[in-house]
Amino acid sequence: MYFFIVDARPIDPPEEDEPGARVRCWIDFKDLGGAHVLAEHFIRAQGWEPVYFHDEVRVVVAADYADDADWNACFDDAVRDGMCLVFDALEPAAATAPKPNDAASAPPAGKD
16 A cells, blocks of 8 residues: 655635645555555545645555554555545645655655
């Protein structure tokens, strides 16, 4: 299973200054290219446009989340459903440009 982060913005923002979102993606797929395509599809299906895929990608297993019930639930959802997306709102200024990887925004995996 792959874990990666995507920055997205609303496809149809209700207001001009609508902030974007950072989307944490757990995708259970055999290769990364396919996982990215699926993430794009699922993000768009929620009314968001993917604008930036962060460079950091992790291959994760259940043991990576053994000490964190919330992230373990996300992993379990992805095992059951093939994916889990968690949308976190960005401040308006943060949504305007791609940012370098932010390790603080990633859930623990293997206690990196």
